[in-house]
Amino acid sequence: DAKTTQPPSMDCAEGRAANLPCNHSTISGNEYVYWYRQIHSQGPQYIIHGLKNNETNEMASLIITEDRKSSTLILPHATLRDTAVYYCIVSPPNTGNQFYFGTGTSLTVIP
Amino acid sequence: GAVVSQHPSWVICKSGTSVKIECRSLDFQATTMFWYRQFPKQSLMLMATSNEGSKATYEQGVEKDKFLINHASLTLSTLTVTSAHPEDSSFYICSARDQGRTYEQYFGPGTRLTVT
Numbered sequence: 001d002a003k004t005t006q007p008p009s010m011d012c013a014e015g016r017a018a019n020l021p022c023n024h025s026t027i028s029g030n031e032y033v034y035w036y037r038q039i040h041s042q043g044p045q046y047i048i049h050g051l052k053n054n055e056t057n058e059m060a061s062l063i064i065t066e067d068r069k070s071s072t073l074i075l076p077h078a079t080l081r082d083t084a085v086y087y088c089i090v091s092p093p094n095t096g097n098q099f100y101f102g103t104g105t106s107l108t109v110i111p
Numbered sequence: 112g113a114v115v116s117q118h119p120s121w122v123i124c125k126s127g128t129s130v131k132i133e134c135r136s137l138d139f140q141a142t143t144m145f146w147y148r149q150f151p152k153q154s155l156m157l158m159a160t161s162n163e164g165s166k167a168t169y170e171q172g173v174e175k176d177k178f179l180i181n182h183a184s185l186t187l188s189t190l191t192v193t194s195a196h197p198e199d200s201s202f203y204i205c206s207a208r209d210q211g212r213t214y215e216q217y218f219g220p221g222t223r224l225t226v227t
Contacts, residue, residue: 032214043204043218044155093214096143101155
């Protein structure tokens with residue numbers, strides 16, 4: 001079962017930062033936080049992951065609270081192409097460990 | 112990132128027939144692959160974990176005799192939907208984690224199955 005909860009939907013103005021929260025209060029010590037997004041009728045796309053430090057890549061930034069019970073994905077300058085369902089997943093970093101998806105957040109970027 | 116492909120991208124079949132969906136890791140080896148099903152406006156639901164050279168592990172409530180999984184090599188897993196019914200119509204997605212990089216899970220583009 002999914003160990004994360006996310007708001008079902010959010011809107012963001014184009015060009016502004018989109019901040020997507022995720023609660024994972026039962027996360028275990030060896031579990032990473034992964035973020036993916038899914039554009040309609042496509043497979044999920046990897047965005048970013050982290051353990052306890054904040055992370056940044058070319059797509060987004062990931063802020064993890066000190067107690068690791070929640071995190072926020074930040075898209076610094078949202079574009080219309082960022083409209084998608086965003087999923088936050090926690091899982092150990094092993095090849096055999098499954099991902100259990102929650103309901104995700106449907107982000108709509110508004111022109 | 113690593114690439115996972117699926118074939119076919121969409122398929123229509125008649126009730127009672129079987130359909131095979133292929134999942135390939137194109138530029139990495141995967142001892143473990145995963146199969147998901149997604150109904151319209153719903154999240155991805157994990158169906159099974161496919162292990163190279165051994166039997167798949169099915170999630171609770173998934174019929175193993177209906178959804179046959181074969182992981183014959185380090186780059187190929189197949190899902191066969193046997194005796195398909197209209198309620199099996201769904202979006203089927205596979206994924207794999209690269210042995211060399213144990214963090215990200217890479218997803219295929221999905222296969223849309225419609226059973227008439």
